[in-house]
Amino acid sequence: MTTSTPVHDVLGIGFGPANIALAIALEERYPHLTARFLEARPTPEWQPGMLLDGSDIQNHPSRDLVTLRNPRSRYSWLNYLHEQGRLLRHLNQPVPFPLRKEYAGYIRWAASFFSHQVDCDQRAASIRAVEQYGERLYEVVTERGDRYLGRTLVVAPGRTPYIPEPYDTALGSRVFHLTQYMPRLEQLTADGAPEAVAVIGGSQSAVELALDLHRRFPRTRVVTYSRSHSLRQKDTSPFSEEGYFPEFTRYYFNASVENRRALDRYMQPTNYSSADGDVLEELYTTIYEQELDGDQRVFVRGNHQATKVAVTGDKVRLDFTELITGESTVDSVDFAVLATGFRNLGPGAHEELCPALLKPLHGRLATADDGRLQVGYDYALAPREGETLPPLFLNGLCESSHGIGDAGSFSLLSLRAGTLSDALATRLSAAFADVDAPAPVAA
Known part of the structure; x- marks a missing residue:
């Protein structure tokens, strides 16, 4: 039937x-x-x-x-x-x-x-x-x-997670997007705290991840790598926030493609590659106090572009170029979380x-x-x-x-x-x- x-x-x-x-x-x-x-x-x-x-x-x-x-x-x-x-x-x-x-x-x-x-x-x-x-x-x-x-x-x-090069070549259990953070963290730390972790990106999520990792594992080295110069505070001006009004939606929809891109550039700091003041202050104070104590374990590295990512055993090797000086650096971490957006x-x-x-x-x-x-x-x-x-x-x-x-x-x-x-x-x-x-x- x-x-x-x-x-x-x-x-x-x-x-x-x-x-x-x-x-x-x-x-x-x-x-x-x-x-x-x-x-x-x-x-x-x-x-x-x-x-x-x-x-x-x-x-x-x-x-x-x-x-x-x-x-x-x-x-x-x-x-x-x-x-x-x-x-x-x-x-x-x-x-x-x-x-x-x-x-x-x-x-x-x-x-x-x-x-x-x-x-x-x-x-x-x-x-x-x-x-x-x-x-x-x-x-x-x-x-x-x-x-x-x-x-x-x-x-x-x-929306589809954005995985930039060269992280896409090493995506897996130790290099993963933030959407998988909680379950992957549970798996990777079941036997103990990691020695070092990299957070990739300069967004609100990147700052939250760095703080969360430090709270969970106070002795772990946590490094946030960003292609921009450093971490930036969100634009929370009430005038900018009117971009989240329905009137702006119609205004934007009726604009040309070129003018939409101009509007995007203006509105980007309200939502992207930026973080709220409270978490930025907490992260900065954490780093400041660690420097004062001579025991720094949380770092922010701006102007860093990854050139190669490779997973070998239980470690992730990250090769970077400093975008201003051209200096090459290498880091080895237990895992890398990609706060790279969508x-x-x-x-x-x-x-x-x-x-x-x-x-x-x-x-x-x-x-x-x-x-x-x-x-x-x-x-x-x-x-x-x-x-x-x-x-x-x-x-x-x-x-x-x-x-x-x-x-x-x-x-x-x-x-x-x-x-x-x-x-x-x-x-x-x-x-x-x-x-x-x-x-x-x-x-």
């Missing part, structure tokens, strides 16, 4: 914050639409590899999964604290931002309300457009061989033309002259001229087209979910033009 595969109005790949926010928006605004999400992990999680003791988030907590779009929603950060019985305790905490591990608890809590719509341990292996049941649909097959069908597809797998969509050396999952469809999608995908303001990907595809959307991957507010942060997450839910409802309504689609449910 053959069992037919159900067709979902919305099929989503990934169930991290981006698609959790979308699930909330669909429930609150378009409850008549059916949705199914595929999550590669055993449970929906947010940054499980970076839930460091003492680390906080870098945005106002009410820039959460829902509040900017619907302040009355039950899925808000404040309601989470209320339901956990921790609202007053949290408000009494003398820090500006919540702990990252507590915000991760909020994400898990919100995701739990949609467990009936999510299939975990289902990593998407292939995507293709098919004709079935008289409809144009997307077929997603998972690594376990299960098949899913959707009238629309929303791709939100998270790839955006685009043709640049640090970018990728399209998400890996969509490569089989890339030839059927419209692109700009430089090869980048053409992304609509509603996050839809247009088919190439002469091609017919069901509606396809990106969620959380569109910084190169929508600006810094789409840079993997929570800043505009809920508003983007609203835009996507409206676009999905509109496209589905057009697909069934003979049936009037229900109006959005008032929030």
